[in-house]
Amino acid sequence: MDEPALCAAEALAARIPDGASIVLAPDYSGCALAVVQALLRRPARHLRLIGCPQLGLQGDLLVGAGCVDRVETAAFALGEFGLAPAFDRFYRENRIEVVESTCPAIHAGLQAAEKGLHFMPLAGVLGSGLVALRTDWKVIDDPFGAGPILLVPAIRPDVALFHAPLADTRGNVWIGVRRELMVMAHAAKRTLVSVEETVDGDLLREERAAAGTIPALYVEEVAHVPGGARPNGLFTCYSPNFETIARYASAARTEAGFASFLGEWLDR
Amino acid sequence: MNRCTAITMIATIARLLEGLRHVAIGASSPIPAAGALLARERSAGRMVVSILGSERQNPFTDGGRELFDCAAQGRIDAFFLSGVQIDARANVNLLGLGAPPRLQKRFLGNFGAPYLASLVPHLILFRTDHGPRSLVEKVDFISAPGADGRWLVTDKALLRRRAGRLQLESVHAGETLASVQSATGFPLDAADTAPTTPTPDEATIALIRGPISVSVGEIYPAFETLMRE
Numbered sequence: 001m002d003e004p005a006l007c008a009a010e011a012l013a014a015r016i017p018d019g020a021s022i023v024l025a026p027d028y029s030g031c032a033l034a035v036v037q038a039l040l041r042r043p044a045r046h047l048r049l050i051g052c053p054q055l056g057l058q059g060d061l062l063v064g065a066g067c068v069d070r071v072e073t074a075a076f077a078l079g080e081f082g083l084a085p086a087f088d089r090f091y092r093e094n095r096i097e098v099v100e101s102t103c104p105a106i107h108a109g110l111q112a113a114e115k116g117l118h119f120m121p122l123a124g125v126l127g128s129g130l131v132a133l134r135t136d137w138k139v140i141d142d143p144f145g146a147g148p149i150l151l152v153p154a155i156r157p158d159v160a161l162f163h164a165p166l167a168d169t170r171g172n173v174w175i176g177v178r179r180e181l182m183v184m185a186h187a188a189k190r191t192l193v194s195v196e197e198t199v200d201g202d203l204l205r206e207e208r209a210a211a212g213t214i215p216a217l218y219v220e221e222v223a224h225v226p227g228g229a230r231p232n233g234l235f236t237c238y239s240p241n242f243e244t245i246a247r248y249a250s251a252a253r254t255e256a257g258f259a260s261f262l263g264e265w266l267d268r
Numbered sequence: 269m270n271r272c273t274a275i276t277m278i279a280t281i282a283r284l285l286e287g288l289r290h291v292a293i294g295a296s297s298p299i300p301a302a303g304a305l306l307a308r309e310r311s312a313g314r315m316v317v318s319i320l321g322s323e324r325q326n327p328f329t330d331g332g333r334e335l336f337d338c339a340a341q342g343r344i345d346a347f348f349l350s351g352v353q354i355d356a357r358a359n360v361n362l363l364g365l366g367a368p369p370r371l372q373k374r375f376l377g378n379f380g381a382p383y384l385a386s387l388v389p390h391l392i393l394f395r396t397d398h399g400p401r402s403l404v405e406k407v408d409f410i411s412a413p414g415a416d417g418r419w420l421v422t423d424k425a426l427l428r429r430r431a432g433r434l435q436l437e438s439v440h441a442g443e444t445l446a447s448v449q450s451a452t453g454f455p456l457d458a459a460d461t462a463p464t465t466p467t468p469d470e471a472t473i474a475l476i477r478g479p480i481s482v483s484v485g486e487i488y489p490a491f492e493t494l495m496r497e
Contacts, residue, residue: 026332028321028487053332054295054377075362075377077296079321080488083376091374100363103380104336111333123340127413128382133368179331235323242489 008223012192013038015221016159021048023110023157023184027056027079027232027240030181032163032194034228040065041266050157051076052110052184053103057232057245060084063096064258072099072155074106079240081249086258100133107180109155113187119151126150160188163229165236167195171216172203178235185218194225196237269396271494273423274299275476276440277394279468280421281348282306284392285315288345292335292388293319295379298484298491300348300394301325305480306472321487336380339387346390349381353407354393356454358414358429360385361407368409378411385412398422400453424448426465433457438465 012035016022025031036058039047044067049059051073059076062068064086076084090096105122112120119138125131126148131139134152142149162181166174173193175181185191191214203213229237231244251257281303285291291304301319308315318335319325328334338344351360352375362381366372385391391412395402403422419437420427425448426437436456439448445462449455468476477495485492 029332054379073377075295075379077376080296080298080490082296088374094370098369100368100378102378102382104333104383107333107336122383124383124385124387127386127410128378129368129410130378130382177329177331179329180333181331183331183333
């Protein structure tokens with residue numbers, strides 16, 4: 001049941017060059033884990049990951065396999081299982097660069113890119129130690145007189161990579177209310193999507209589906225990969241396999257445990 | 269944490285939420301989620317609860333940013349934060365121990381805390397292991413700055429910031445002023461005695477262990493197991 005359609009996933013992974021910046025969805029949204037498997041097999045190198053707004057299992061696997069140089073994220077966690085074990089190890093050993101952020105700053109940075117702007121103003125945040133940590137952020141006086149306001153730079157990833165329930169043969173991708181995936185697709189230079197199911201026809205012609213559909217205009221390639229989010233869950237399709245995730249959370253605390261989990265998982 | 273203490277925390281949180289309209293729950297927050305669902309049960313359908321990551325308890329249709337946009341407009345009445353450290357001024361540190369950017373020990377990260385802290389009127393702090401290392405005089409890093417009026421619910425007590433510092437409001441059953449003070453890394457300016465936090469009745473306990481734990485179990489299965497076994 002954790003068996004993805006490997007060829008399609010590998011073709012998608014082949015479109016992601018080493019060194020790319022990739023924006024990834026959080027574990028509770030649409031995670032393209034079968035494509036991540038293909039990146040791990042390669043293995044990809046020098047990736048820069050952006051969590052939209054946080055990184056989880058996908059990020060931890062890539063970090064643990066040495067595929068990642070840098071992460072920008074509001075948090076790095078495995079849901080209820082807490083710390084992302086491989087990332088935690090790499091952080092302690094000073095083997096990864098971390099750009100600390102907060103969820104709305106990442107959403108705002110991607111929204112700036114969506115609009116073709118260089119920055120976005122953001123409410124709140126002033127008073128947090130994060131403002132001093134982020135030397136690329138600026139605090140200005142609101143030109144309309146409302147006091148100090150934070151500006152965050154646009155985030156324009158090379159690639160948006162995610163998994164969704166459905167696409168049509170024209171390349172339109174249905175994401176329902178998971179519109180962070182829409183923002184990711186709008187903001188990134190290229191968008192790669194794996195899906196559970198492909199259907200004939202045109203989702204944009206169906207009034208009920210259209211509003212929750214990313215137009216093919218933004219999508220470079222769609223791959224049909226049933227089960228492509230496992231062991232994570234996928235909205236409207238299946239629940240996470242908490243047993244597998246728990247096993248990973250404990251195994252990946254050591255380099256050897258991580259390698260043995262990965263070997264077994266990639267072998268299937 | 270044992271089930272009994274978790275239930276006291278849940279019932280206490282539900283009390284703090286009484287009368288509010290929109291309560292939002294963020295990441296890693298099973299106890300606040302249960303508290304909010306309990307408060308909603310008692311609100312005769314007036315309270316809206318949104319739980320991050322949930323398909324069933326999710327009124328949003330505009331993706332991850334909507335919660336934050338909503339908060340900036342004042343449409344969210346309450347939100348919950350925990351942290352690796354909470355200090356005497358109710359500042360919350362979610363990032364880690366030591367001096368950033370190279371922390372001695374990094375925890376999960378800031379999530380939405382730096383933003384929501386100043387935009388949500390009822391920001392409620394929680395901590396499931398009240399101890400001198402988690403409740404400290406001064407945090408190593410301020411993810412979310414504190415403010416007067418802010419509540420802190422722990423597995424031992426209920427505290428509130430008044431005149432710039434967290435003060436003891438009540439101690440949970442089985443605790444005393446002395447036991448709570450010895451587990452707290454800063455002095456509590458409290459009277460000689462502290463009232464006991466009300467304990468929930470049988471019907472409330474059944475509600476928490478039944479339908480509420482099932483709802484929360486959608487995204488926190490370990491919590492559901494703790495409640496039901």
